[in-house]
Amino acid sequence: MERLADGDRSAFHPVFELLWPPLRRFAARHLGPGEADDIAQEALLRVFRRAAEFDPSRSALAWALGIAAYEIRTARRKRQRRREEAAPAGTLATARDQKPTPEETAMQDDMESMLRESLGALRPEDAETLRLYSRGERAHVAAATFRKRVERALTRLRAAWGTDGRR
Amino acid sequence: MDVADAILAARARRAYETGRLGSAASRALPLLPLACLPILCCPDPARSIACGVALVAVVTCCLWRGEALRRGVRPGLIAGGVPLMIPVVAQATGHLCGIGRCLIDPTICIVAGVAGGIALGVFAPRPREAHGIPLVTASLIAGLTGSVGCWMYGLVGVAGMVVGLLAGAAPVLAVRRARG
Numbered sequence: 001m002e003r004l005a006d007g008d009r010s011a012f013h014p015v016f017e018l019l020w021p022p023l024r025r026f027a028a029r030h031l032g033p034g035e036a037d038d039i040a041q042e043a044l045l046r047v048f049r050r051a052a053e054f055d056p057s058r059s060a061l062a063w064a065l066g067i068a069a070y071e072i073r074t075a076r077r078k079r080q081r082r083r084e085e086a087a088p089a090g091t092l093a094t095a096r097d098q099k100p101t102p103e104e105t106a107m108q109d110d111m112e113s114m115l116r117e118s119l120g121a122l123r124p125e126d127a128e129t130l131r132l133y134s135r136g137e138r139a140h141v142a143a144a145t146f147r148k149r150v151e152r153a154l155t156r157l158r159a160a161w162g163t164d165g166r167r
Numbered sequence: 168m169d170v171a172d173a174i175l176a177a178r179a180r181r182a183y184e185t186g187r188l189g190s191a192a193s194r195a196l197p198l199l200p201l202a203c204l205p206i207l208c209c210p211d212p213a214r215s216i217a218c219g220v221a222l223v224a225v226v227t228c229c230l231w232r233g234e235a236l237r238r239g240v241r242p243g244l245i246a247g248g249v250p251l252m253i254p255v256v257a258q259a260t261g262h263l264c265g266i267g268r269c270l271i272d273p274t275i276c277i278v279a280g281v282a283g284g285i286a287l288g289v290f291a292p293r294p295r296e297a298h299g300i301p302l303v304t305a306s307l308i309a310g311l312t313g314s315v316g317c318w319m320y321g322l323v324g325v326a327g328m329v330v331g332l333l334a335g336a337a338p339v340l341a342v343r344r345a346r347g
Contacts, residue, residue, distance in 0.1 A: 004183070007233015012183065016176050041175060048179040049186035052233075 001060035004051050015051075015060075020044060022061065023068050030072045039075045043068035084147070114161075121160045126153035184231075191230035195223050198244075201251065202315055208258040209319040218314040225311060229304055235297035239304025246287035246305065246336075247312020250328045253279035254316040272320035273327040280331020283313055287332060288339025302340075306332070 003011035020040075027040035047064045054063060119127045129149045132139055138146050202219015205212040226244070229236040257275050287309050292301035310329060317324035 007187070007231075007237060012180060013176070016179055020172070020175070041178075044175070044179055045182040048183040051183055052187045052190040 001051070001054055001063075002056040005054040005056065007052075016044075016048075019047060019061075019064050023047075023064060026065055026068050027072060031075060035075060035079075039071050040068065043071040046071065081143075081147075118157055118160045122153065122156055125149075126156055129153045130157065187233070188227075188231050191227045194230055195227040198223050198226060201312075204251070204255050205258075205315065205319050208255060212319070215315050215318040218311055218318055222308065222311040222315065225308060229308070235300035236304050238292050238297070239301040239306075240308060242287065242290035242292065242301075243305035243308025244312060245290050246283045246332075247309035249283040249286055250276065250279035250309075250313030250332070251316035253282070254319055254324065258319055273323045276317045276320055276324040276327035277331040279316070280313060280328035281335040282331075283309055283328070284332040284335020284337075285339055286335075288336040288343065291336070291340070294340060294344065306336070 001011075001015055004015050023043050024037065024040045027043065028036040030036075031039055043064070046067050050067070054060065119130065122130075126149075129139065129146070130153050133146075133150045133153075139149070141149070199219065202216060202222060203212075205215035209215060226240055229240050254272075254275055287305060291305040294302050296302070309332060313328045313332065314325050317328040320327075
C-alpha cells in the first residue's frame with residue numbers, strides 16, 4: 001500500500017488481491033448477502049481512490065477496514081431511511097386491505113389507551129415528535145435531527161412502558 | 168482472477184488514477200496565486216502567467232505519476248522560488264524598466280538564478296538517484312518557477328536565470344558528488 005501511495009503501479013494487483021477478500025468478508029459479516037458485495041465494491045473503490053492519501057505509519061488493512069466500516073454505516077443509514085419513508089404508505093395499504101376482527105379491535109383499543117398513558121408520561125416535545133412520526137410528518141428541522149429526536153423519544157417511551165410493569 | 172474480479176480490478180484501477188489525479192491537482196492548485204504575482208507589478212504579465220499555468224500542469228503531472236517524478240517537486244519549487252521572488256520584489260520596489268531595455272534586469276535574473284541554483288544543488292536529490300529523474304524534474308520545475316518571475320524581463324531575463332541556475336547548481340552538485 002505504501003508503494004501504491006507513492007505511485008508504484010506495479011503494486012496495484014498485489015494490493016487488490018490482498019484487500020478484496022477481507023473487505024468482502026467484512027461487509028458480509030455486517031450486512032445481508034445481497035447488499036454485502038455492493039458495499040464491499042464501493043469500499044474497495046474508495047480505498048483505491050484515496051490510496052494517494054494513505055499514511056505509511058498506519059496499518060493498511062486497518063485503514064481499508066475503516067473505510068469499509070464507514071461505507072457499511074452509510075448503507076445501513078440509507079436502508080433505515082428507506083424503511084422510514086416506506087412505512088407510512090405500507091401501513092395505510094395494510095389498513096385498507098384487511099378488516100380487523102372484534103377481538104383485534106379490542107386489543108388495539110387496549111394498546112392505544114396504554115400507549116396514550118405512556119405518552120402522557122413523556123415530555124411534551126417527545127410526545128409531539130412521536131405523534132408527528134406516527135402520522136408520517138416531520139417537524140421543521142433537518143431529517144437527521146428529527147430521526148435522532150424520534151430515536152430519543154422512542155427510548156424514553158420504551159423506558160416509560162417498561163417501568164409501568166405492564167410489559 | 169475471474170471475469171467479475173477482472174472488471175472490478177479495472178474499475179479500481181480507474182478509481183486509483185482519478186483519485187491520484189484529483190489529489191495531485193488539489194496540491195498543485197495553491198501554486199496558481201504564485202503564478203499570478205506578476206499581475207501586481209508587470210504591465211504585460213501574459214507570458215509569466217502562461218509559465219505559471221505550465222508550472223501547475225507539470226507539478227500536477229509529476230505528483231500524479233509519483234515515485235521519482237514526485238521526489239523532484241519540492242526541491243524544484245524551493246529552488247525556483249528564489250528566482251521567482253527576486254525579480255518580483257525588484258519590480259515591485261520601483262525598478263520599472265521596459266522589457267529588455269536596461270542591463271540591471273538581466274543581471275537581477277542572473278543573480279536570482281545563481282541563488283536558486285545553489286538552493287537546487289543543496290536540496291535536489293542526488294544525480295544518480297533513480298537514473299537522475301528526480302534531479303531533472305527538480306531542475307525543470309525550478310526553471311519554470313523562476314520563469315514566472317523572470318519573464319517580466321523578457322527572453323533575456325529567462326535566459327539569464329537559466330544560466331544562473333546551471334552556474335549555481337553545478338558546483339554544489341559536484342561537491343556533493345565528491346563527498347559521496
